[in-house]
Amino acid sequence: MNSLDTTRIRSYFDFPAAGRVVTNNAASTQPPRELIGLLQRCAPWYENVHRGQSTASRRTTAMYEASFDTIAAWLNAPGRGCIATYRNTTEAINAVMYSLLTDFRDGDNVVTTMLEHNSNYVPWHALCREILPRLGRRVELRLARFDATGRLDLDHLASLVDKRTKLVCCTGASNFFGTKPDLSKIRAIADAGGYPQPTGERRALLLVDAAQLAPTSALDVQALDVDYLAFSFHKMLAPFGVGVLYAKRHLLDHALPFLYGGDMIADGGVTTETVAWNDLPWKYTAGTPNILGVIASAQALRLLLDMVMPTAFFGGSGPLPRVAIEEVMARVGRHTANLTARCMAGLSEIKNLRVYGPEHRTPLVSFTIDGISPFAIAEALDRRGIEARAGCHCATLAHRALGLDPPATCRLSFALYNTPDDVDLATDAVRETVAGRRRAGRPRPGRAQVSTAAGRPT
Template sequence: MDLTEPDIARIREQFDFDRSGRVVTNNAASTQPPRQLLDLYRSLTPFYENVHRGQSDASRYTTDRFESSYDTIAGWLGAPSRRSIATYRNTTEAINAVMYSLLTEFRDGDNVVTTMLEHNSNYVPWHGLCREILPRFGRRVELRIARFDHRTGELDLDHLASLVDARTKLVCCSGASNFLGSKPPLPIVRAIADAGGYPQPTGERRARLLVDGAQLVPSSFVDVQALDVDYLAFSFHKLLAPFGVGVLYAKEHLLEQSLPFLYGGDMIADGQVTPDAVGYNGLPWKYSAGTPNILGVIVSAQALRLAVDLVGGDPTRMHFRSEDPVPGPVVRRTMDRIGEHTAHLTRRAMDGLSGVPGLRMLGGPPGTPRSPLVAFTVAGWSPFELAAELNRHGVESRAGCHCATLAHHDLGLDPPASCRLSFYLYNSNADVDRAVDAVRKVVAHRPPAPTPVGGRHRREAA
């Protein structure tokens, strides 16, 4: 069931941005934090202390809250336990953690397959691995990139399948594009990765699958065991929490057998450092070097619980500030409501933008499954200039390549940029209408420039 306008009005009361009159439509970059989470930070400060190995009441209290946060995150994703969860600063660092952990496992002649849809954070690390790092060790590992359909923005699954073979160690795929909005069918991608039959050090014969979930997790129900992903990365700053916490889910046996990304501090087993050997801590702390973002992790896990309460995912009780398990059906109901609401807003925006002269929406047509965003260009306008003009009308969009540089270049956009509106659970129909109206007004003040015969705009439209 979609969220109603009264639901949205109630939700917006929990956020400070609404008081300023801002039209927050750049949520694919970062969502807004509700006051309850900021208040939670302050409520934790009387017990401010480091975690693990402390004997004080404050340390034990903070350690308990910190560790239970891992349980909340694992349960939200359908992971077996906290042992499959590692926290980092953001999605980018989580993906880099996988890259560096696998660094010593690649053999000469292996390959990594990724796609032209990827955020730079799920392409550049693999470019660096295959074309900069491993060559310095004399090892040849090929990087292969799957195409996408320029008209719909959908991943070309046939091309992806043609790139995966018996030497494909890893397939890296976006769960939802932050530019074109398309959502690759992950069960099919999983089957393609399986078909390669690569002999992994664990004895499996399949390519591993890494999913960039930065745009997927905030508005979709994700069950990592049902999807059978090997790795999933996402950031909490796109899911109501303040900046600074990213998550890596990985299958437990992979974390057990891989080398850590960072060394020192809490990743070391207590007292197990000698001149000849170092013992690693148990999972998940093996992947928690140094002092982690303790309060950030606690608050981020509570953002998941608060989302349940905000959208009415469980009318029988309140979950925020508790540590009891959130049942799977409650997680699904919560994320389905968020997904349905943001999909409605996206369709409304696309319907409204479709009548703007010279405007070209990128990706699939209205009504097709997509992440809650729409990117577009307008003939005769620089995306940057357009976003600046929208800001003068009080509408916060975003212009640029959105770190989806490969796809912008592949579409022949010049400059490689677009303007983007993106939505989240606190956005209303009025926000969408105001944003669309602002686009109309801005564009109406400058008619589209004539399309030169054989020029760049003609090629883009084709």
Template sequence: MTGLDVERIRAHFDFPRTGRVVTNNAASTQPPRELVELYRELIPWYENVHRGQSTASRRTTDLFEDAYDTIARWINAPSRRCLVLGRNTTEAHNAVMYSLLTEFRHGDNVVTTMLEHNSNFVPWYALTHEILPRLGKTVECRPARLDADGNVDLEHLASLVDRHTKLICCTGASNFTGSRPDLAILRRIADASGYLQPTGERRSRLLIDGAQLVPGRAVDVQREDVDYLSFSFHKMLAPFGVGVLYAKEHLLRHGRPFLYGGDMIAEGRVFPDHVDYNDLPWKYSAGTPNILGVIVSAQALRLLADLTASSERPLFGGTGSFPYAVTQRTMDRLARHTAQLTGRAHRALAAIDGLTIYGPRERAPLIAFNRTGTDPFTLAKALDQRGVEARAGCHCATLAHHALRLDPPASCRLSFAVYNNEEDVDRAVEAVAAG
């Protein structure tokens, strides 16, 4: 037993009334009713932030800034100054790429992996193959291979890292194999490189794609000692177009902004020959941000704590501090629940003749597979006809599908969230068996 009252949790969502079996949660989760209503409730007092003197502007600014604080506390970041909020995880990775663009030296390299989501490979491919060559710099992109179980081969990754490795980019949890590389090992590999950073540190930076990691377990950025961490709220109950980049504060102070103009400029500090940028975190907040999306997305974290009953007091709708222990309890309960569902699905799917499951036994709450003689797209359509929402394709993990020599480079995937129950799993498995 996981201790979650799943039926009580499901009562906060509208999708169960449709009879849908929602098992495509690795792509996007469903929004609880409270978040949609909160969005609507904010409208009467909506106003832009940081530039207005009206009561509405000051009220909205307070809620907006508190949202930054809530998100920072959720991942145990030292403060809001460590956050860059944008549209999604992809934008977060591009923000890192552009912030480091002018720091790369001729002969440097970036180490990534064959397990990456396209959003954590293509920016580095573009940087090293298209952008920097036009600036007269030769920089390599070195992808680490996969092992037989669909994990990142960490020994191979370590062999690719040398004193010219500026950055290591790695998924925290694969959206294809479900593999979760050991972050402590990645940190040790990065530390051992000896690369001299502009800040004086001698180690490679470490960027973790947390799009599937942060929704699945508690992440303490100080304990994990990551330099950069990305994730998106549309995989955490809040489909309002908000993505998060955590970075160590000194890296954001030293780095170049991704976008220029608007709120990232210090008030009144634009001259023909000089421009001053705003204080952190607003230095990385160009133009008018997704104000209501940010406010409501932060409240999604508070609501998740309430749904799992992991806080001593209700948090949703409130502001102010709460201990990181709330995150730990919330995510531990959620992780136990989704692990139980994933294990149940894995055992049942493994018993189906002709089915190949990709990835290790211990995994993030998703399972990708193919069935001999059945195209994955055809299989996903067959599941849909039985009311089960799967997903077929490469899941933007194109490199890994090619590495496993899948033709077409695609698989069918089921993925689970806090509101899924055992009936969802059983219906999905039955649909796969029948498909």
């Protein structure tokens, strides 16, 4: 069976009982009831990790460490030593920026794109134009453009990469257009630069922001050959507060940590002269981490498998079969792709409405309507029970490149628990909003409407 049983999937969640039509999933997904229950079940054994000899501490530590194994398996990473956890994708990308900061030399450059979420642009802007200049270093920031359909211009990207390109940063999927750049081609472009890295490699490093790619795709970091990949669990059914950074082990071995303090130090490894780092991945877990958040986030992945297929991975810590991960994410991808196509078809029937991006995309649709503010659209949809989102979606560069004023669109986005009825309710609400505006704009009987274009009554 290839389709999703959405009735069964929705039974895991509380939001349907509230009558909500949740179509803002590109921002955050809803947490299943089982994850909230998991946090409650952890309460009797609530204790810190890596710091105690109590049964509670050892038990919590085992659950916490096993979570890294689950995340590594989900990404097909070589092991837990390639995984670091942070608060979100933004912090994970900042961790890469700070870890590389001292490796940059005068004349180097960083290449990113006009498609990026601010989280994958602003840190590099700050690095090249604010932080490194204060240290007396000159590093250039280069931006690859996109075409009229919102696809990354790979030829332009290739023209920006040269032997002084230390790092290429790109989105795995645009949170505005829904476009998915060809990561294998970007990897080849980054390789062609031939930058001599401190670790001995001769290639530009590649960082992928997978925040919009991870929720509907099976990610294989070894097949993609990415150096860094970041995503947030709050877009993958887990509660807020946990982001993941995957990095190749030799990069984490070489790099300086982003944060310093307790637990990231080897046992007894501090003297007045030296500090010795802890083993990976704990080198990157300074201080008390978000223990319960990491546990719940890893279990969200296991629960996702159980929702889609008749499996029993939730609550456990055993290996996750790669074939199950790929099959489940393929089903989720097909389901959300069908919802997105249905949405685009419904919106295409509405006059003066423009959808941004190509036909094939991740499950989000950004649009504008002539003469109506995107914010007014989202507010009108909310009054009709539809949860959309208006704004630049943190893709400010792309909105400005299109000349949108204000730099904003209205966006509908879908997850595995959405149904065709959700899509129809959303598109009907957009249609009703437009019709209501047009009725409100009609002249009252017996009065002339002045046309500013013609300069005379009509």
